[in-house]
Amino acid sequence: MVRALARSAAAAACLVGLFVWLGWALDVMVLKSMGAAMPVMRPGEALGLMLGGAALGLRLRRDVSRTRHWLGTVLAWATAVLGAASLVDLVLTMGSGGLDALFLRLLDDEGLTQPGLTTSPLTSLCLLLLGPALALLDRGGEARLSWPDGLVSLTLMAALLGLNGFLLGPLGTSTAAPFFFFQERSMGLHTTCVLVLLAVGTLCARPDQGLMARLTRDTLGGFVARRLVPVTLLGPPVLGLTLVLMHLSGTLSHDAKFPLFATVVAAGGATLVLLAARALDLLDSERRKANSALEASEARFRTFLDTAPDPMVVVDASGRLRFANAEAERVFGFRREALLGREVELLVPEGLHGPSPSGPPRATGGRLVTGRRQDGTSVPLEVRLSPLEGAADATLIAILRDVTERRELEKLREEYVGLISHDLRNPLSTINLRAHLLQRALHERKLEREGHMAQAIIHNVEWMNTMIEELLEGSRLESGRVDLRRESRDLGRFLEEVLERDLPPDARERFRLHLEAPLPPVPLDAARLERVVTNLLTNAIKYSPQGTPVDVRLTTVHEQAVVSVSNQGVGLSTQDAAHLFDKYYRTEDGRSADGKGLGLGLYISRLIVEAHGGHIWVESEPDRGVTFFFSVPLEAVAAAPGAASPRQRAG
Template sequence: MMHKGDVQYAAGRGPEPRHGDAAHRQEPAPHPHLQCRPHEGVPVERRTDDQRQPGQTREELQFLAARKILHASAAALPLEAMLTTIANILIIAANASTAWLMLLDQGCLRTRAACGECGDHMAGSVCRDPGHPCYLSAVGTQPCVLLPHQIDPDDPVLGHFAGRECAVVLLPLRTDGSPVGAVGLAVSPEHMPDLSRLESLATQAAEAVQGAGRKMPISAWQQTLDTAFGQIAEPVLVFDREGRLVLWNAAAEEMLSHCQVAPGDSIATLLAKSGLTAGQGRPLRPEDCASARALRGERVDNLEEELPTGDGIVRHLLVSAAPLRSDGQIEGAVVVGRDVTHIRELERMRAEFLSAVSHQLRTPLTSVLGFAELLERKAGAGLSGEELKRGLRTIAEQARRINALVTDLIDGSQAEAGHLQLDLQPTDLTELIEDAVSLFRSREPGYVFSLDVRRPLPSVRADRGRIERVLRNLLSNAVKFSPPGTEIVLRAIADPAWVTVSVLDHGFGIAREDIPAVFMPFYRTRQVGGRGIKGIGLGLFMARAIVEAHGGSMWVQSQVGEGSTFYFRLPVAHVC
């Protein structure tokens, strides 16, 4: 048997490992000659009987590109060439190092096409064991995932993947409810592909295999191919051998809609129109972009590029590309982009968070250390009572600052995990609101604080300390982001089900594109009117987490230059 541990079936379904499998045996020793090779670039096609002939029309070239990206059409290719094309498509779609297709044939499972790093090893392999994971996947209905440590080096089909830093994904090929075979992929465990998308491609591949013997005109498949191609979520662009854009999907068209890029544009024209640059805004020459490199025969993986948009936002892309070959000749290139803007924003926020935490800790620690050393030096020199009192007071104040920061971090971690603890008691919100406004009137005399409470407010079940923290955070933010002398208004109204509280300021406001992020942990707005803003970016995240833990909600309305209004509402006690 081939696996050391239990076979993992997606969603916990599918065939279970048979009794007597390797899961119930002694683990075999690692094979001494199986070593993990580095990624070797463009997958090598093991079969070259592609049917495209010289001089084909642009529509036929588009059909070839669509075949390479999605699935092969049995109408235009013999079975073996079609299977090789499907394997190439799966390598691109799953970012796999190896892909192979096995078909059921007289009671056994035969590998009919294999491409990529280990294509030579997989080509021609045969599985006759009905209990083998490949066979179970072929006759089953669910994907199967084998992690590296679960593969037996002595397995005749998959043994060469043992010890490598890759997982094996097996998907059934079924059509009309009947098994056809199985698809196999070698992928990185750290970048496991979306199994639902792969299942969809496997279904299309099975249908193509079933219809391989039926000859149909290209036009009969065009609409189906266009529909499937358009559903790919990532932007996909196809260029011909001269570097002209000949095909793109809906995601690519949407991404480039603001810059008037159109089919027929050259690579240089596309760059000029879109303003596409290399990572960190560095200039990108036409010959250095992913599409041009693919037309020279390279496989490009995760090239960083940046695309400015019409509303001032820069989209960060990881671009991969591969050449489209026919009869050994490069006929074009396919380019796939992955939008990682959100990931880059999280990385920026993490860096700012670490910087802010370091600063917030360093300042009080410096004071604590300084006064401790001062007290130590003067301890034997007749330290006065006043000096001692002042030094100890400073140490205590700074220690409380550090403790508050650590408490914020702990609370933030608990809130993110959904484990925020509450002490719920019947609470009069009117009293909490009036106390909060009174505190800020004395603390911030340079601002005008107004109170508008529609009395009487019904009681709510709340953690008094937590809701006080929410009110203080909203008022503190209003002060931070408003010019001195402006008015800050705290309102509260009630209906039979909810008490709604709002804090309105006339400050700098929040940019529209920043509003979705203001409640994220460690986010600090970049639009602060030129003033230095302290904090680590947990305030609004914690405020919303507290409100939601009470069964309420929080939201914001804002316009740059006019100010912001933050709202939260809590359920009335008798509704809970």
Template structure:
């Protein structure tokens, strides 16, 4: 926001004020010195003129004063001559002339109205002082009546016949006020001239100031535009002086800043794009651990909005403030695992820390990268569980085979009753391991994408009927002698053609039917149903066995998972059948799931995509 500059704060006003102040100061010095010198010179000239007049007057009056001082009688009246000369000499600024004898008796005066003082003793103190000191007394006095200044000279008169004999004195007063009037007039003229000079200097200073401040104001405007992000303006260069060079430098700076800003903005957009599309969460903090950057993936991983996280402490947002401190993170920079939530599902996050350091080594912040390792941890856990399960599943038959083979090696092969039974057990365990390895190889091909379906358009109704008929014959065979199983069929009354791999689907149906028979009680009924929907065919197989606990229902399609491990292993299962079935069905674009009520039985559902065919298409 631009701050308004007051009039007295403007640099233009300051320059004008400084120039005028310097001018006034110079005029004051010049005027004071000039008027003082003029005053001194005029007063000195005035005093010299009066002294010259006094000397002339003294030389003129000396003979008459000597005549007056002597008692000799002459034809000439010395007193009358003195008064006559004084009257003739008065004027031209001389206001008063008096002559006294050696006894300070007034013997002559220039004032015709004051002739009565002639013959009287003078009361003037300067005359008395001149008589005593026998020296000239010049000084300035003030007229008590008019208040004007007078220049007063008292000049002692000495006899020309006898050395240094005081015979009288002459008093002269002249009007020096005219000199001071001239000085006052000169002072007024000087002040008027100074005032005119100040007015002109104000005008000229304003012009000079504007000439200086105009480029500065343009520079100020341009720099403000640069600060606001507008780099299109160009300053006019008025000359090759310092201001012109500064304007050129600002133009160059504007171009450089524009390029740097464009580069920075491009980098920022690139960084924002990278941060936005990163599959990892990124958090940046300041040196105190306060969050300043949080990308969208980090917000999603931590289930927190940017507004909530910004300015909060990193340890608080990661919920690790009780286990770790910023100092430990700065010292160790080790990865840690965190529990997070993404889209309402629990996740496992790996947090990696790195420091933001300047070239000087000063740590200005921390970068935390969050990577979702939920799937990796799950896979790692499954791998560990898989290795454990495979080891366990293979150890059991191998241990059993080893026991029987050791017994045969110890001589049981010679026993006609034990040897065949031991060999049969060994063969069964071998077949069990071969089936398990074949199932593992099958799952491995499916996981690696190497399992290719050989699709055919088959009548799914006929296929299910064939599988159920085959198991119906199986339950009446010698293997299930003494068992009273029943198989119930609820099928569609029409042919339904589905594009599937017949061998794979039959394998799935066989796995489900085998489980149903294994876990059905004696006398139980196994029901096979088929329902045609608009775009799917749903096959369900229901048994009346022990059922599956609700907590285990979502895990039965996991590899090697058994609800009742002891019973399943006793029945010869490997724990891979349902896992293979799930993979095969999903390869066909279908779905498989189970519903169960513990103690009442279980129903497995198999859904396959179905596209109806019109009869015309077959014709």
């Protein structure tokens, strides 16, 4: 509504100015004035309205072209220059020559001696003030008043002074003629109305800053101002117009006009006060209801936190504890009264966001830290952070889960997987050896059919060995106890070697390697990172049409080396893309293409990349191909929990 009012003001100013010029050009009195007894608008004033309206129309939007912005600024300053020239003309010639005489000669009019032609200094003053306000429209602040607001406010006061002089002047005289100091200097009704509308439209052009921001803001002050300001500004003119019309119709005597005006103004003021009081009462009632609901919700929330089975604390933006539940008291040994207001490092010395001593972030979304009890003993914890909805600052809820038992279980699981894998590898090695001997004997006896059966046994033994190795590697990476054997390598040369060494010759020609400018050496565990790259390359071949190219790119983003592998396959659904790196997850196409996999390849790739301090992700749309990305730091750093990937930071 505010922006529509600004557009209407710009259009009205241009149209009124244009009609007045047409009236002077065609000598039509009804276009020059609102009536025979009303003052006539001079050509210079009409031109000023057209310039101001055009400047407002061009400056309504911030994202206009430079040409429109420049043209609007020029027209705004032209409005100010015209207003200043009109004031000087009024002082020097008393309105009998100067600019208006020049305009009338151009229009071939009879001159400035026409009856009803007046010059009001308020009109020129309004144009002089509006010009800079329109030119400086974007200089206002969001929360404070600015020069444009001050200039527009002065313009509005000057225009209302002319309007009130026109409408309220007859209250003090026995006639209904317009009155402002003296009649020949009165503003026309259409002039005052358009100037008021143009001043309001200038304020509405930027409703998010300055004075208009205070009026439109969803606050108590804005609520009251929106109801009182329009009534206080427009109430007296409307009342004066009503009384003048009643006097002209003969229903109101001259002696009764002023007492009636004063009585109505007093009654109106009292009504406004009562309406404001009622609005404040309604707002106060809503505030009390909201506070009651908030207190009830907070009580339920605290009850929920207090009965939670895990230690939970609330930490404010400065890192101080604001709440601790009963389980936190039990685990750490502190009474909650002793914890409130203390820094969170009292419970977690390295902090909730500090480096994890136990490796990369957990696959479950939490991260391992070491807590400290009141007696000084340590306790292993898994931390999960969640922002507190509705909090004014960056308040967090931290769930501190005691993972002592889980660590014991993980240790047992790792030992169990290791024992089982060792026990499986011995018979598999024997089976593999005997199968090779059998295949050789069958080949010597030229038993081709039986030789193919022996080859199938060897292939399945190799597949089982691969699954055992994936289980062992996944278990080692999950435990966070893997020591990476880092060495500084040229990552571009490393990718070339993997393409040459790990791909069959018939598939190698499908790959196109794109390298950025030479990068500094990257510290990496070559054997493990080769496993990641090979996994992505073989997937690209497996799930893309035969003969289509596969692009491998190496770039740098925010001190990270980023490798991408893009194919032209059918793409992934949103659900598959979200879970592709989860443990044991396989897509429908993956299950149909290779029924032997466990769904650990991409999961292990994710753990390897995160162990390097990097990230791995996928971008895909159905029928638009798939692009896998992974990043590793250019310098050896520990994995940073919660850090955004280069793709996320690059936007």
